[in-house]
Amino acid sequence: MDFSQDLIRGSVVPIVLALLRNRPMYGYEMVKLVNARTKGRLEWKEGTLYPTLHRLQSLGLVSARWADAPADEAPGRKRKYYSITRKGRTELARRTQEWSQFSLSVNALLLGGRL
Amino acid sequence: MDFSQDLIRGSVVPIVLALLRNRPMYGYEMVKLVNARTKGRLEWKEGTLYPTLHRLQSLGLVSARWADAPADEAPGRKRKYYSITRKGRTELARRTQEWSQFSLSVNALLLGGRL
DNA sequence: CTTGAATACCTCGGCAGCCGATGTATAATA
DNA sequence: TATTATACATCGGCTGCCGAGGTATTCAAG
Numbered sequence: 158m159d160f161s162q163d164l165i166r167g168s169v170v171p172i173v174l175a176l177l178r179n180r181p182m183y184g185y186e187m188v189k190l191v192n193a194r195t196k197g198r199l200e201w202k203e204g205t206l207y208p209t210l211h212r213l214q215s216l217g218l219v220s221a222r223w224a225d226a227p228a229d230e231a232p233g234r235k236r237k238y239y240s241i242t243r244k245g246r247t248e249l250a251r252r253t254q255e256w257s258q259f260s261l262s263v264n265a266l267l268l269g270g271r272l
Numbered sequence: 273m274d275f276s277q278d279l280i281r282g283s284v285v286p287i288v289l290a291l292l293r294n295r296p297m298y299g300y301e302m303v304k305l306v307n308a309r310t311k312g313r314l315e316w317k318e319g320t321l322y323p324t325l326h327r328l329q330s331l332g333l334v335s336a337r338w339a340d341a342p343a344d345e346a347p348g349r350k351r352k353y354y355s356i357t358r359k360g361r362t363e364l365a366r367r368t369q370e371w372s373q374f375s376l377s378v379n380a381l382l383l384g385g386r387l
Numbered sequence: 388c389t390t391g392a393a394t395a396c397c398t399c400g401g402c403a404g405c406c407g408a409t410g411t412a413t414a415a416t417a
Numbered sequence: 418t419a420t421t422a423t424a425c426a427t428c429g430g431c432t433g434c435c436g437a438g439g440t441a442t443t444c445a446a447g
Contacts, residue, residue, distance in 0.1 A: 163404070164374050166433060167278030175382045185395050195377040204435050207397060212433095226395095234442070236395070253382055259279050260375045262310040266287045267368055277405055278433070284405085300424050319406050322426060327404095341424095349414070351424070 165199070169209050171252035177219060177241035178249065184210055184237065210239060218245035280314070284324050286367035292334060292356035293364065299325055299352065325354060333360035 176187055188201045213219045219239045226234040241249065291302055303316045328334045334354045341349040356364065 163282030163434090164370070166281045166404090168374075168378050169434085172378065172381045175384070178384070183395075184397095189394095191381065194381065198373050198377050199381075202435055203395090203397080204399090204437085205433080208433085211397095231394075231443080234394075255279065256378065256382055258313050260379070262313050263283050263287065263371065264375070266306065266309065266314075267290045267371055269290070269293070281404060281433090298424075299426095304423095317406055318424090318426080319408085319428090320404080323404085326426095346414080346423075349423075 165205075168199075168256070169201075169205060170213065171249065171256055173206075173209060173213065174218065174241055174245055174249040174252065177239060177245070181238040181240040183239065213245070214239075218242060218248050280320075283371070284316075284320060285328065286364065286371055288321075288324060288328065289333065289356055289360055289364040289367065292354060292360070296353040296355040298354065328360070329354075333357060333363050 172191065173187065176182055176190070182190075184203070184206055188203055188206055191199055191201045210219065210221070214221055218241070220242055221237055221239050223235055223237050226232065226236050287306065288302065291297055291305070297305075299318070299321055303318055303321055306314055306316045325334065325336070329336055333356070335357055336352055336354050338350055338352050341347065341351050
């Protein structure tokens with residue numbers, strides 16, 4: 158479907174935080190996972206994700222550590238695993254709420270319903 | 273609630289087109305209406321809307337004409353009324369579809385549901 | 388063995404849209 | 418008379434997305 162990039166904007170941060178809710182992940186994994194889970198309707202680019210992760214880290218919303226990939230997955234390969242911080246969880250809650258209000262508002266206006 | 277501007281981005285165009293679906297409107301009216309209908313959750317700025325309207329016009333998605341405000345509303349006042357064109361309606365359909373797919377995707381990722 | 392694809396990380400500059408600030412002019416209200 | 422509301426507009430700053438490009442490793446195919 159190939160969304161206009163303007164729609165994508167602003168959704169990257171909350172989605173990243175949401176992905177890290179349950180377990181640490183590495184960047185490349187997030188890209189593939191988002192693209193797969195949305196069947197390519199969202200098509201994340203590495204050129205977007207990596208700078209975003211660094212930004213979130215500098216804001217203290219995620220933390221990163223290098224580690225070996227599990228031996229049964231990709232033995233001998235190094236990956237940079239990101240985890241969400243306590244501060245990040247607070248921000249996630251805020252952003253989720255924000256998204257929900259926002260999407261309700263837009264839906265109401267677009268689909269003509271009352272708010 | 274005061275959304276991050278990044279979320280707003282990309283939603284302005286489809287909303288403008290949707291507003292014009294039923295009747296012509298003037299810019300100032302759209303700003304007030306959106307702010308009121310969303311109870312200030314969306315807070316449109318004139319500095320965003322006017323350039324957007326001009327852009328849409330140059331793309332042939334809307335047309336504009338100056339006219340007197342109705343005598344029972346604001347007698348003696350000039351307004352610039354925008355209407356959606358046929359091309360604009362096609363674009364509206366596309367954008368509505370796009371938004372719907374997009375918001376479903378984001379919702380699924382944010383709220384953890386399956387797609 | 389060498390080539391190519393997949394994995395996994397990264398940077399940089401261009402671009403486009405939102406917004407704050409600012410400006411103009413008129414009508415209504417205090 | 419001064420202020421507020423209506424109604425239009427522009428402009429530059431900022432920020433984030435993306436295309437293009439780069440490095441290095443692992444693994445399968447030729």
